[in-house]
Amino acid sequence: MTQEDLKKYRDALEHSKREFAKRSLSKIIELSGAEPYDESGLVLRYGGRLYQVQYPEGEVSSYEQDENTDGLEITDRILILQYLTEVCGVPPNGRWISLRELPAGSNHFASFKTDAMKPLAERFGSSPDKFEHACLKLGGKKLAMGDRAFAISAFPKLELAFILWQADEEWPAQANILFDATAGMHLNTEGLGVLGSNIAKRILDLADA
Numbered sequence: 001m002t003q004e005d006l007k008k009y010r011d012a013l014e015h016s017k018r019e020f021a022k023r024s025l026s027k028i029i030e031l032s033g034a035e036p037y038d039e040s041g042l043v044l045r046y047g048g049r050l051y052q053v054q055y056p057e058g059e060v061s062s063y064e065q066d067e068n069t070d071g072l073e074i075t076d077r078i079l080i081l082q083y084l085t086e087v088c089g090v091p092p093n094g095r096w097i098s099l100r101e102l103p104a105g106s107n108h109f110a111s112f113k114t115d116a117m118k119p120l121a122e123r124f125g126s127s128p129d130k131f132e133h134a135c136l137k138l139g140g141k142k143l144a145m146g147d148r149a150f151a152i153s154a155f156p157k158l159e160l161a162f163i164l165w166q167a168d169e170e171w172p173a174q175a176n177i178l179f180d181a182t183a184g185m186h187l188n189t190e191g192l193g194v195l196g197s198n199i200a201k202r203i204l205d206l207a208d209a
Contacts, residue, residue: 009074016081017058023085025055031089033156037063046080046155047202048138053080075194079187083155087186092159096178099196102189116197117175123204124164125173131164134206138199146176154199158186162203 020028025042028034034042034053041054043063050063051072060077099105099112124131128148140150146163153159159180167173177196187195 006074009078013074013078013081016078016085019085020058020081021056028055028084028087031157032084032087034084042084044080044084044155045153046076046083047199048152051080053084073198076198079191079195079198082191083158083187086188087155087157089157090182090185091157092153092180093182095181096161097181097183098176098178099189099193102179102184102192105189105193108190108193112177112193112196116177116193116200119204120162120164120175120177120200121173123207124175125167127207128164128166130207131162131203134203134209135162137206137209138202152199154195155186158183158195160196160199162200 025036025040029036029042032042032044034044037043037052040056041052043050043052045051052061052063053059054061058081060072060080062072098109100109120131132148132150135148135150135152138152140152140162143149143151143161143163145161147166149161149163151159151161160183161176161178161180163176163178165171165174177200179192179196183192
Protein backbone atom coordinates (compact mmCIF):
# COMPACT_ATOMS: atom_id res chain seq x y z
CA MET A 1 0.00 0.00 0.00
CA THR A 2 1.43 3.36 -1.01
CA GLN A 3 1.72 6.28 1.39
CA GLU A 4 -0.93 8.08 -0.65
CA ASP A 5 -3.32 5.12 -0.31
CA LEU A 6 -2.60 4.83 3.40
CA LYS A 7 -3.40 8.51 3.95
CA LYS A 8 -6.62 8.11 1.97
CA TYR A 9 -7.69 5.16 4.10
CA ARG A 10 -6.72 6.90 7.34
CA ASP A 11 -8.81 9.91 6.34
CA ALA A 12 -11.69 7.58 5.43
CA LEU A 13 -11.39 5.82 8.79
CA GLU A 14 -11.57 9.09 10.71
CA HIS A 15 -14.57 10.17 8.63
CA SER A 16 -16.26 6.82 9.30
CA LYS A 17 -15.70 7.24 13.04
CA ARG A 18 -17.33 10.67 13.00
CA GLU A 19 -20.34 9.41 11.05
CA PHE A 20 -20.66 6.38 13.33
CA ALA A 21 -20.83 8.64 16.40
CA LYS A 22 -23.78 10.55 14.92
CA ARG A 23 -26.08 7.51 15.13
CA SER A 24 -27.45 6.41 18.48
CA LEU A 25 -26.07 3.18 19.92
CA SER A 26 -29.58 1.82 20.45
CA LYS A 27 -30.47 2.40 16.78
CA ILE A 28 -27.23 0.80 15.60
CA ILE A 29 -27.89 -2.33 17.65
CA GLU A 30 -31.54 -2.45 16.59
CA LEU A 31 -30.77 -2.32 12.86
CA SER A 32 -27.40 -4.04 12.45
CA GLY A 33 -27.77 -7.43 14.12
CA ALA A 34 -25.00 -6.55 16.59
CA GLU A 35 -25.19 -7.38 20.29
CA PRO A 36 -24.66 -4.84 23.09
CA TYR A 37 -21.41 -5.08 25.03
CA ASP A 38 -20.96 -3.42 28.43
CA GLU A 39 -22.56 0.03 28.56
CA SER A 40 -20.76 1.67 25.67
CA GLY A 41 -20.13 -0.77 22.91
CA LEU A 42 -21.29 -3.66 20.77
CA VAL A 43 -20.11 -6.96 19.33
CA LEU A 44 -20.56 -7.59 15.62
CA ARG A 45 -19.91 -10.65 13.46
CA TYR A 46 -17.95 -9.73 10.36
CA GLY A 47 -16.47 -12.22 7.93
CA GLY A 48 -16.96 -15.13 10.28
CA ARG A 49 -15.25 -13.45 13.27
CA LEU A 50 -16.51 -11.36 16.20
CA TYR A 51 -15.37 -7.79 16.71
CA GLN A 52 -15.94 -5.32 19.50
CA VAL A 53 -16.70 -1.70 18.62
CA GLN A 54 -16.56 1.07 21.22
CA TYR A 55 -19.20 3.78 21.08
CA PRO A 56 -18.93 6.64 20.27
CA GLU A 57 -15.16 6.39 19.60
CA GLY A 58 -15.53 3.82 16.83
CA GLU A 59 -12.48 1.84 17.92
CA VAL A 60 -12.60 -1.72 16.51
CA SER A 61 -10.87 -4.67 18.16
CA SER A 62 -11.10 -8.45 18.11
CA TYR A 63 -13.59 -10.05 20.50
CA GLU A 64 -11.89 -13.42 20.06
CA GLN A 65 -8.71 -14.03 22.04
CA ASP A 66 -7.06 -16.08 19.32
CA GLU A 67 -7.17 -13.31 16.71
CA ASN A 68 -4.49 -10.65 16.42
CA THR A 69 -6.30 -7.35 15.93
CA ASP A 70 -3.17 -5.91 14.33
CA GLY A 71 -3.99 -8.18 11.39
CA LEU A 72 -7.34 -6.45 10.85
CA GLU A 73 -6.93 -4.38 7.72
CA ILE A 74 -7.77 -0.69 7.85
CA THR A 75 -10.33 -1.34 5.10
CA ASP A 76 -12.02 -3.89 7.40
CA ARG A 77 -12.28 -1.27 10.15
CA ILE A 78 -13.78 1.22 7.72
CA LEU A 79 -16.29 -1.35 6.41
CA ILE A 80 -17.41 -2.30 9.91
CA LEU A 81 -18.06 1.34 10.84
CA GLN A 82 -19.75 2.11 7.51
CA TYR A 83 -22.03 -0.88 7.86
CA LEU A 84 -23.02 0.12 11.40
CA THR A 85 -23.67 3.66 10.19
CA GLU A 86 -25.62 2.82 7.01
CA VAL A 87 -27.40 -0.48 7.75
CA CYS A 88 -31.17 -0.14 7.55
CA GLY A 89 -32.24 -3.40 9.20
CA VAL A 90 -33.70 -5.11 6.11
CA PRO A 91 -32.70 -8.81 6.03
CA PRO A 92 -31.33 -10.56 2.91
CA ASN A 93 -34.02 -11.67 0.45
CA GLY A 94 -32.09 -14.41 -1.37
CA ARG A 95 -32.06 -12.72 -4.78
CA TRP A 96 -28.53 -12.34 -6.14
CA ILE A 97 -27.20 -9.51 -8.27
CA SER A 98 -23.83 -8.58 -9.77
CA LEU A 99 -21.80 -5.58 -8.70
CA ARG A 100 -22.56 -4.18 -12.17
CA GLU A 101 -26.26 -4.02 -11.28
CA LEU A 102 -25.60 -1.68 -8.35
CA PRO A 103 -25.43 2.12 -8.81
CA ALA A 104 -22.21 2.98 -10.68
CA GLY A 105 -21.21 -0.66 -10.31
CA SER A 106 -19.77 -0.83 -13.82
CA ASN A 107 -17.16 1.73 -12.76
CA HIS A 108 -15.81 -0.67 -10.14
CA PHE A 109 -16.35 -4.03 -11.84
CA ALA A 110 -13.06 -4.38 -13.73
CA SER A 111 -10.92 -3.90 -10.62
CA PHE A 112 -13.31 -6.06 -8.59
CA LYS A 113 -12.94 -8.90 -11.06
CA THR A 114 -9.14 -8.63 -10.96
CA ASP A 115 -8.81 -8.21 -7.20
CA ALA A 116 -11.49 -10.64 -5.97
CA MET A 117 -12.81 -13.06 -8.58
CA LYS A 118 -9.65 -13.91 -10.52
CA PRO A 119 -7.61 -14.97 -7.44
CA LEU A 120 -10.40 -17.34 -6.36
CA ALA A 121 -10.53 -18.97 -9.80
CA GLU A 122 -6.75 -19.34 -9.98
CA ARG A 123 -6.44 -20.77 -6.48
CA PHE A 124 -9.42 -23.12 -6.41
CA GLY A 125 -10.12 -24.00 -10.04
CA SER A 126 -8.40 -27.36 -9.62
CA SER A 127 -9.04 -27.76 -5.88
CA PRO A 128 -12.76 -27.16 -5.22
CA ASP A 129 -12.65 -29.13 -1.97
CA LYS A 130 -10.37 -26.49 -0.48
CA PHE A 131 -12.76 -23.79 -1.65
CA GLU A 132 -15.62 -25.60 0.09
CA HIS A 133 -13.51 -26.11 3.22
CA ALA A 134 -12.73 -22.39 3.47
CA CYS A 135 -16.30 -21.26 2.76
CA LEU A 136 -17.70 -23.61 5.39
CA LYS A 137 -15.22 -22.22 7.91
CA LEU A 138 -16.79 -18.83 7.28
CA GLY A 139 -20.25 -20.23 7.94
CA GLY A 140 -21.12 -20.61 4.27
CA LYS A 141 -24.41 -22.18 3.20
CA LYS A 142 -24.42 -24.27 0.03
CA LEU A 143 -26.11 -22.83 -3.05
CA ALA A 144 -27.17 -24.54 -6.28
CA MET A 145 -24.94 -22.52 -8.62
CA GLY A 146 -21.76 -23.31 -10.52
CA ASP A 147 -19.77 -26.37 -9.49
CA ARG A 148 -19.51 -25.15 -5.89
CA ALA A 149 -21.24 -22.13 -4.39
CA PHE A 150 -21.84 -20.75 -0.92
CA ALA A 151 -23.75 -17.88 0.63
CA ILE A 152 -21.64 -16.16 3.27
CA SER A 153 -22.89 -13.59 5.75
CA ALA A 154 -20.27 -10.87 5.66
CA PHE A 155 -22.41 -8.99 8.18
CA PRO A 156 -25.61 -10.09 9.94
CA LYS A 157 -27.80 -8.32 7.35
CA LEU A 158 -25.53 -8.60 4.31
CA GLU A 159 -24.87 -11.80 2.37
CA LEU A 160 -22.58 -12.52 -0.55
CA ALA A 161 -22.52 -15.54 -2.86
CA PHE A 162 -19.17 -17.04 -3.88
CA ILE A 163 -19.36 -19.29 -6.93
CA LEU A 164 -16.71 -21.53 -8.49
CA TRP A 165 -16.57 -23.30 -11.84
CA GLN A 166 -13.78 -25.87 -12.10
CA ALA A 167 -11.30 -25.87 -14.95
CA ASP A 168 -11.83 -28.52 -17.62
CA GLU A 169 -10.36 -29.42 -21.00
CA GLU A 170 -12.25 -26.64 -22.79
CA TRP A 171 -12.59 -23.81 -20.28
CA PRO A 172 -10.40 -22.25 -17.61
CA ALA A 173 -11.66 -22.03 -14.06
CA GLN A 174 -13.99 -19.16 -13.27
CA ALA A 175 -15.30 -17.55 -10.11
CA ASN A 176 -18.03 -15.05 -9.46
CA ILE A 177 -19.16 -13.02 -6.46
CA LEU A 178 -22.75 -11.86 -6.21
CA PHE A 179 -24.54 -9.70 -3.67
CA ASP A 180 -27.92 -10.09 -2.07
CA ALA A 181 -30.27 -7.63 -3.76
CA THR A 182 -30.66 -5.72 -0.48
CA ALA A 183 -26.89 -5.15 -0.12
CA GLY A 184 -27.03 -1.61 -1.52
CA MET A 185 -29.33 -0.66 1.35
CA HIS A 186 -26.51 -1.34 3.84
CA LEU A 187 -23.33 -0.21 2.07
CA ASN A 188 -22.53 1.94 -0.95
CA THR A 189 -21.29 0.31 -4.15
CA GLU A 190 -17.62 1.11 -3.61
CA GLY A 191 -17.81 -0.31 -0.10
CA LEU A 192 -19.48 -3.48 -1.37
CA GLY A 193 -16.66 -3.98 -3.88
CA VAL A 194 -14.08 -3.70 -1.10
CA LEU A 195 -16.18 -6.03 1.05
CA GLY A 196 -16.27 -8.70 -1.65
CA SER A 197 -12.49 -8.45 -2.09
CA ASN A 198 -11.82 -8.66 1.65
CA ILE A 199 -14.04 -11.72 2.16
CA ALA A 200 -12.46 -13.36 -0.90
CA LYS A 201 -9.07 -12.82 0.76
CA ARG A 202 -10.34 -14.52 3.91
CA ILE A 203 -11.42 -17.51 1.84
CA LEU A 204 -7.96 -17.68 0.30
CA ASP A 205 -6.27 -17.39 3.69
CA LEU A 206 -8.45 -20.16 5.16
CA ALA A 207 -7.88 -22.65 2.34
CA ASP A 208 -4.87 -24.27 3.99
CA ALA A 209 -5.68 -23.41 7.60
